[in-house]
Amino acid sequence: MAEYLPEITNDSVCPVDAKEELLNECESIWQKMEECQSKLKVQGGKTLPKLDTTLSLLITRVKALQAEYNQWQKRTPEIISNNPDVLLALGKEELQKTKNDLEMVLATVQSKNEQLEEDLKRFQREQQWQEEQEQVVAALSRIEEEMKTQTEQLSRKRALQQLQNKMSKVKSYKEGLSNALGEFLGEHFPIPENGGSTKKKKSFEKPAVELITLHEILEILIHKLMNTPHDPYVTINDSFWPPYIELLLRYGIALRHPEDPNRMRLEAFHM
């Protein structure tokens, strides 16, 4: 009997008449069912004809749906019971069901929220990562540009430095050459001393002007040629020792002026 009343098995406070009432209700419903059952049994069943199965089935369906429709039309909403204990028990059950459903919904929504939060955190982390990467890219491109300008300047500076190096090398070489030349000239072509011509000193030959070395003569000639290439002629004066002049002329280092024997110039070896 207990299985007829699943709702109030745990409600022991309920008075006896509520149980009785429900039991009576259930008994009457069961009786009705038995009546219907016996009516159906009388009708028996029929199997479907092989042809026209669908048609006969659809006709039966129409009849059944019509019957159900009529049933629904006749039916009015009825109060289950006036007994407060029964209503209380039923109400508790409904609320319990609702509570369970809502708990399920809550759990689902919470898990969804957690999922969303995780996704949001991940998204933020990735955004941060992206910003850092962009900064790195910006910094690298700046460095690249700086390097580019630096290399430009460096190349110019380097060319300049190379030229300067060459210049200094050439200058030192030139210094070396002039020193060597000076030494050579000083050693082999000194200023003619009075001692060398003491024999002839008795004659009236007396150096009126102080003679200059071959080195100095050459210097004068070179300077005149280099400074005033349009007028390279130097007037021979008494400080030039004539044998040196002859020496220079004989070996083609110097040339006389074609019209004026008192003027001479250095041969243009560089042209």
Next chain:
Amino acid sequence: MAELQPYNKLPALSCAVLLLVGSDGGLQQRLAEAILREKKNFKINIHLAASLPLPPERDHLRPRIDLVAFMIDIKSKYSLKNVEASLAYVDDSFFLGKVCFLVTGVGRVNYCSVEMNAIRNLGEVYCSPVLFCELEVEGSQVATAQRLLRMLEICAGHVPGVSALSFSSLMRNCADD
């Protein structure tokens, strides 16, 4: 008396009975276990049969059957023939919503021996819903069990306001017009 009758016995209280008819016993067993695993608040009896008619010797012990599910395996033409033969032994009032066709093995498209047309035709002729499932896949197995459980609930009358008559119209495949 060889036919299955829907209303010749009184129903048991808070109980529903499902009959699975199909040629593959293993699959039936698996499906039955899956259904029994589901959460429900009424008792379920699941009867397995290879074909109809059911042996008449134990007829008085059998409870009233609320839903008959015919299982067709897409890989074997024999299962389709078996089901077609068994349909003759079902009373026509069963076809008002207490019968459904369950097509299994749809995951393997390569091994289709039964044509879709034939199955759809069957569903249309007998005005019954056709369910497709793949019982090898866990998810599909659970989903099918839940669907069958819900249908069984409605067929046994445990859901107030919904009657099995509506299955045929509400469970129509959208591809069919």
